[in-house]
Structure formats: C-alpha cells, structure tokens
Amino acid sequence: MLEVEDKTPLPKPDGPETESLAFRDEEGELNPEFLAAAADAIEASEVERLQRLVEDFHESELGDLLEALEPDQRPRLIELLGASFDFAALTEVDEAVREEILEELETATVAEGVRELDSDDAVTILESMREEEQAEVLDQLPAIERVALQRSLDYPEDSAGRRMQTEFIAVPPFWTVGQTIDFMRETDDLPETFYEIFVIDPAAHLLGSVPLDRLLRSKRPVTIQDVMNAEPDRVEATEHQEEVARLFERYNLVSSAVVDDAGRLVGVILVDDIVDVLEEEADADIKQLGGVKSDEELSDTILYIQRSRFPWLFANMCTAFLAAGVIRLFSDSLERMVALAILMPIVASMGGNAGTQTMTVAVRALATRELGRANAWRIIRREAAVGLLNGLVFAIILGTLAGLWFQSPQLGFVIGLALVTVLVFAALGGIFVPLTLNRFGVDPAVSSGPFVTSITDIVGFFAFLGIATAWFHL
Amino acid sequence: MLEVEDKTPLPKPDGPETESLAFRDEEGELNPEFLAAAADAIEASEVERLQRLVEDFHESELGDLLEALEPDQRPRLIELLGASFDFAALTEVDEAVREEILEELETATVAEGVRELDSDDAVTILESMREEEQAEVLDQLPAIERVALQRSLDYPEDSAGRRMQTEFIAVPPFWTVGQTIDFMRETDDLPETFYEIFVIDPAAHLLGSVPLDRLLRSKRPVTIQDVMNAEPDRVEATEHQEEVARLFERYNLVSSAVVDDAGRLVGVILVDDIVDVLEEEADADIKQLGGVKSDEELSDTILYIQRSRFPWLFANMCTAFLAAGVIRLFSDSLERMVALAILMPIVASMGGNAGTQTMTVAVRALATRELGRANAWRIIRREAAVGLLNGLVFAIILGTLAGLWFQSPQLGFVIGLALVTVLVFAALGGIFVPLTLNRFGVDPAVSSGPFVTSITDIVGFFAFLGIATAWFHL
The missing domain is CATH 1.25.60.10 (MgtE N-terminal domain-like)
Structure with a gap:
C-alpha cells in the first residue's frame, strides 16, 4: 500500500x-x-x-x-x-x-x-x-x-x-566530484527531481552525463570528465514523443537529455512523462481499433461524442451497402431458397471476427515495431495457414450443424466450402490491410477496421451465395 | 538520436x-x-x-x-x-x-x-x-x-x-550523510542502478527512504533520520504487478520499496520494469478486445494460434446461430419480400459497430479505473443519448438511401425505425455488458465482445424484420 x-x-x-x-x-x-x-x-x-x-x-x-x-x-x-x-x-x-x-x-x-x-x-x-x-x-x-x-x-x-523540463543541472567537465556536490548543496534553486547531471561546454553543447549513483560512488577529487558517460542518451527536441517513449522503453531509461539541432542541451525528459505518453499511445490504439477517436474522453459532451463517432459508423454504412449490393445480385436465389438468407449472416460474421483477430495482432505488432519487412512474409504465411486451419475446422462444425438444421447435407457442404474461403480471405485481409496502410503512412489502427470487414462481408456473401447458386442451379 | x-x-x-x-x-x-x-x-x-x-x-x-x-x-x-x-x-x-x-x-x-x-x-x-x-x-x-x-x-x-530486485542499499537511521556516501564509495558490490537508499531498523523493518538527489544536497554531518522520507512509497510483495503499475503511474514513482507482510524490506521495484508491465497490460487489453488471447505472440506456432483463436470464433458461431434463429422466425416475410434479406445485414452491422464503440470506451475506462460507481450512471445516460442521436441521424441517411434504392419510402421508414432501436440497444449493451462482467469479477476485455455483438445482432434482426412484418402485414 x-x-x-x-x-x-x-x-x-x-x-x-x-x-x-x-x-x-x-x-x-x-x-x-x-x-x-x-x-x-x-x-x-x-x-x-x-x-x-x-x-x-x-x-x-x-x-x-x-x-x-x-x-x-x-x-x-x-x-x-x-x-x-x-x-x-x-x-x-x-x-x-x-x-x-x-x-x-x-x-x-x-x-x-x-x-x-x-x-x-x-x-x-x-x-x-x-x-x-x-x-x-x-x-x-x-x-x-x-x-x-x-x-x-x-x-x-x-x-x-x-514534454521536456528546462530545469536541469549542468556542470563543466573540469569540475571535480567534490565541487559538484558542494555546488548542489549550496544551490537552492535545484530541479525538484533529477537522476543525472549533465556536462556541457561553454556554448552549452552536451558533452556527457553522470548518473547520481555514479556521482555518489566517486571520490571527491576525481574530475567529472573522468566519471562522465561520454555518449549520453539524447533526443532531439523536435522528435515525436512516441519515438522518445520507444527509446526509453527499449533502453530502460529514466531520464534523457534533450538537445537542439546544434547539439546544445535544452532540457531533460523524465520517465514519468514517458509513462504517460505510453499510456496515451496504448489508449489511442485501443480506441481507434474500436472505432473511437483517440482523444475521446469520459468527460466529453454528448454532442462531441456523437459527432466524433459518426465517421466510423458512416464508413461502416458504406461498406455495408456494398455488401448489400452483393446480396442483391443473388435475389433470385434467396427467393427460391430462404435458408440462404438465414445462414448468410453466420458466414459473414465468422469472417469478420477472424479478420479482426488477425488485424488486431498486426496493428499492435506494427505499433510496437515487432512487425516489419524482416518478418512480414513469415507472418503473412502463418496467418494464412491459421485461417485455412480454422476454416477447415469450422467448415466441419458449421457444415454439420447447418446440414442437420435444414436437413440438407448439400447445404452443409456449401456453407463449409464458403467458410474455408472466407476465413482464408479474412486472414489475408487482416494482415495485408494494416501492412499496406502502414506502408503508405496511414495509421493502421484508425482505418484498418472498415476495410477488413468490408472484405470479409463481401467475400462472405459472395462465396456463400455464389457457391449455393452454382451448386443448386438456382 | x-x-x-x-x-x-x-x-x-x-x-x-x-x-x-x-x-x-x-x-x-x-x-x-x-x-x-x-x-x-x-x-x-x-x-x-x-x-x-x-x-x-x-x-x-x-x-x-x-x-x-x-x-x-x-x-x-x-x-x-x-x-x-x-x-x-x-x-x-x-x-x-x-x-x-x-x-x-x-x-x-x-x-x-x-x-x-x-x-x-x-x-x-x-x-x-x-x-x-x-x-x-x-x-x-x-x-x-x-x-x-x-x-x-x-x-x-x-x-x-x-518483479522486484533484491539488490538495494539500506542503512540505519543514525548514520550521517557523510558516512552513507563514504560507505557507497567503498562498497564494490552496489546495485547496478538505484535512485533511493532505504533506512531500516535492525530487524529490517522499513523506516524511510532517501532519494539520491536529496542525499547529494544534504551536508555531511546531517543524520539520515533527518533527511529521510518517513512515509516512503511501499508495496507488498504479494501485490499484483498491475496494481503496482497503477501506483507508479498515479504518483509518478521511479522506484518503490517492496516489503513483506511484517513490513520488512525485501526488495525494490524500479520504473523500467513497470514500463514493461504497463505495455504488457495495454497489449493484453488490445488483443483481448480483438478476440485474441493476451499471451499470443508473433513467435507462436501455427497450431498454437489456431487453437488459441478457436474459442472466440466458436463463441461467435454460437451467437451467430442465435441470430440466425431469429431470422428464421421471419422466413415467410423474407420469402415475400427479398429486399429485407438484402438490407438486414446493414442494420445488424451498424448495431455491431456502435456497440463496439461504446464497449471499447467502457472496457478501457474500467481498466484505467476512470469508470466506477461514482460516474457509472452519468456514462450510461451519456452513451444512451449518443446512441439515440446517432440512431436518428443514421435513420434519416439510411432510410433515405434504402427508400430510394428499393423505391419504397415505407421500407425506408421501417429501416430507420429499426436503426434507432438497435443503436440505443447497442449503446446500452456496450456499457452494461462490461460493467456487469466487471462487477462479477470477469475481465471485461476478454468476454464483452461476443455478448455485445449477440445483443446487437439479435436486436437488429428482430427489430428490422419484426417492424417490417408488422408494417407490411407480411
């Protein structure tokens, strides 16, 4: 506690x-x-x-x-x-x-x-x-x-x-450890918290840094030059905070110097701000995948939220109309065989969910830089294989259930075939859509969803109704 | 860089x-x-x-x-x-x-x-x-x-x-700052990194802590007792790492003492481990919302992933069958009016997406403790209002489009009415499902999805086909 x-x-x-x-x-x-x-x-x-x-x-x-x-x-x-x-x-x-x-x-x-x-x-x-x-x-x-x-x-x-703090301690390299400690004891106006002190030249160029624990362990007559880390962690002031956060995470930093484009020390970033950045970023990914704007907050007004959620629903409406257009191509088949209308949402929804699974993994792996050129093909092959396997498994389950329900083994066979098709397409869509958006500099967390579900809906309805029409000569 | x-x-x-x-x-x-x-x-x-x-x-x-x-x-x-x-x-x-x-x-x-x-x-x-x-x-x-x-x-x-590190520096309260610094200078076997030293009694009970910057600012003859923080941040060793992470985040900590149930110092947790915990946790939420197990990793094998993604797809299949059962109730209507079969997936998918939006916000706010008893009713009312508003807006858009497409203003009116119904239910489902699961100690990130989409599917098909059947006397 x-x-x-x-x-x-x-x-x-x-x-x-x-x-x-x-x-x-x-x-x-x-x-x-x-x-x-x-x-x-x-x-x-x-x-x-x-x-x-x-x-x-x-x-x-x-x-x-x-x-x-x-x-x-x-x-x-x-x-x-x-x-x-x-x-x-x-x-x-x-x-x-x-x-x-x-x-x-x-x-x-x-x-x-x-x-x-x-x-x-x-x-x-x-x-x-x-x-x-x-x-x-x-x-x-x-x-x-x-x-x-x-x-x-x-x-x-x-x-x-x-995000940086402009309060920091910087000393010249020729000072001794003792001088530095005395300076800190005598100065009232020190930063509230600090984990390292910086070493600069007269023009404020960053020369090095000394973590406090190292300062404490060194003897008083030693010069700062001799104990400093001559390649201190540094970020450019113009760098995006997410990039900075990834560096803190990767190298377990608690503090990093911030320098301007001439290499002059202008501030320090501390880990508590980075923790907030990481949370913000994860928050944004979660919300965007769920179709919510990254800056939506519990305190927002009803009208603001209604407006901010509208575009995603609108995009979804457009893809749903596309899918409805596919269904309309098969109006005659549906009239002749109402079982198709009853079963078709199952096929589409299985595809949508499988596509979302793959997409979630891909979007997150892109955000954390785990997915890149070096392993993209391996992951694509893997997802396709998972899609095929789950497609076969569910073809058997769903085919059996549908066949029994409508007492038509042939209908079971048709839905099974459609399911294998849609789950493979769902896997491919789930990975290719985020990869492609990312390649073109579009944030895959924001916009992958509607693309993936429109692929799975269209493929789902087309495969199921198409195969059924061909099979039963509707 | x-x-x-x-x-x-x-x-x-x-x-x-x-x-x-x-x-x-x-x-x-x-x-x-x-x-x-x-x-x-x-x-x-x-x-x-x-x-x-x-x-x-x-x-x-x-x-x-x-x-x-x-x-x-x-x-x-x-x-x-x-x-x-x-x-x-x-x-x-x-x-x-x-x-x-x-x-x-x-x-x-x-x-x-x-x-x-x-x-x-x-x-x-x-x-x-x-x-x-x-x-x-x-x-x-x-x-x-x-x-x-x-x-x-x-x-x-x-x-x-x-998660704790058992290497730490602990000194008795009667030592002076000078003694402590000399001790650190003379000891070879210090922890690799540390940001505070701890103060303990002979039985190792935690009495206080001194951040390194405070130690450096204090004069040598001062006793540790006089500079120590007598209410140091501490966590119990048995506490879950997520709770610890929330505390670090809330109080901007870089290090915290870990004590056993008798209040004895047993270790120290540093912020770099906490950064990893926060990332893991966000990762888990993102994956679970997308229907993927929280421990799925890019390095997993095809068979492992296929098996781990199966349960979510299976749950989805069951809810899809339920929805198909609802559709079957209206077989006659569908046979008489094939336009219903074409349009019904649009209604269900709008509901599914709106429900997912609300659910995403609710699940995330529960995870970060922003949503609780104090504001639950306010958020429920707000979500219902947003659902109603977006329902009305899309009722007009979708009703007009559908009316034009099938040249039937009445059909447009029916789909509009169904849409308002389903978007309000989607909003309520999206917030009540995670709240209820959370109340019963079930992780809402894992299991909200299938519940919410089954609500929106069932309400969507029922509302649209039911209203249409009544309206057109099918």
Missing part, C-alpha cells in the same frame, strides 16, 4: 462537520460519499471544510477529484482553494477538462499557479489555452521563466521539446 | 567479410541484410564474425535479433557467443521464445549467465524454466544468490515479489 492510504486521520475539528472520509474505496474507486461532501463544500463556499477534505492530497488525487466534479464546480474548487491549490493537478485531468477549466479562470490566477510548476507541467497547461490567453499568462511571468516556456511552446505539438 | 545510432563504425578487419551493417534502418525496423549476415555467421559457426556483428549491442537489440532468427539458430547464437552473451537479452524476448531457448541450453550455461544478472532479470529467466531444470540451475548458484532468487520465486506469479 502506498503512503496515502496509511495517512493518519486529520485532527478532527469541533462541530458536526467532522469528516474522515476516504477518497478511494478498497478497490481503488473514487468514494461517492467523498465526492458528495466535496461538492457540498463547494456549493456552500466553505473554504475551510474544503481545505480539510483535500489536505495533503497528491496532485493526481486532486486531478481525479476535479474530473469527478460537475463542470461548473471545477473552477470554483480552484478559486476557493486559492494559493493552496496545486496547479500540477491540472496536468492530471483529461485535456477537454483542462481546457474548460482554464477558460473559466482569471489569467492572473493561472499565471500565479503556473509559476510554481516545473516547466514541463507549465507547458502542458499553457498549450491547453487559447493563444491570446496564453500570451497574457506569459506576460505576467518573470522574464527567465517566460523565455524558457516560450521556447518549449515553439517546438511542435507532441514533440520532445514540449 | 540515441547513442547507439551515433556509434562509430567498428575497425574494419581485412578480407572480404568487412561488415558495417546497420542493425536497424531509418524507420527503426530490423535490417534484413543484418539478419541474413548474422544467420550466415551462425550457420557457419564463425564466432569472430558473429562477435563483431553484435559487439556493443544493448540487451534489447540482442533480444530483437534473437526473436528475428529462426528458432534453431537462437540457442546456437548463445552457445557461439559464450561468456560474451548477455543473458539480460533473454528478458527482452517473448516468453514463448525464452522458454524454447532455455529448453535447448545446458543448465550450466544458464547458471553461468544468470549469475551475472540483477535478481529481477534472473527471476524472469528462471520462471520460464521447467521446475526440475530451475532447481538444477539454482543448485549451481552461490548460496546467497540462491536464497534470494528462491524467495522471489516463492511469491505468486505476476506479483511485486517476482
């Missing part, structure tokens, strides 16, 4: 308002009673009661509370808490929630709050504001902070430059 | 075999030419050439190479490289690959390799071995290491105890 759950109860004040409500229940879910108490305190503008409730809250808990409140209560909570509100909590909420809250707050309040933050958190907040308001907040900050934040904001969205 | 890509080319040996092949191409994909060269060197047992190829490889690159090789080449690579093979690479490959390789290697080789590793990596390797072989390897290790590894292995699978 983490410390938050061990926390000693707050000293109870007098009066009936004594509260020792837990923020989360045993399963880690937000406690509805706590939420109600917080909402009450906000509605009644009871500052002290509110402060007692959220005293010692970690920024992530404060963030979760903000998300759970009604939209109009969120800025009120911040105003009521005043200087005791930790603006880092705003980095823990959904982007839509953050934008809404920032709309409501005075720029002076935001400027005050942002000043207390590490630069990466400040940037996260500033990038959620409209440009004019962003400029107003920046204007109210001291020059040094303003320049550093502005520089981060000038890097492209979702780049390393936006 | 990371250092690996900046690496200066190796000194070129004489002869025609000079190689300066890149391991990855610009897109981060494995270079097929490199792979071919490595495979050649293995087949020809050319130890030196092989060593030159993988010289300075990071364990993750060595792991990627192992995965890309043919199965019989993998143990050969390890044997050829001998002592220069870093066994940490085995922690970077899929579990199935690891098991296969370990089957082939001599236990003496494994024991030798495992000795060099941090305990968490050693445990990852040992837990992939059969019990007898695991015991053989443990027998060949020095007693201290054997005991520590055995203790980790005694914790349940996927628990914090399995």
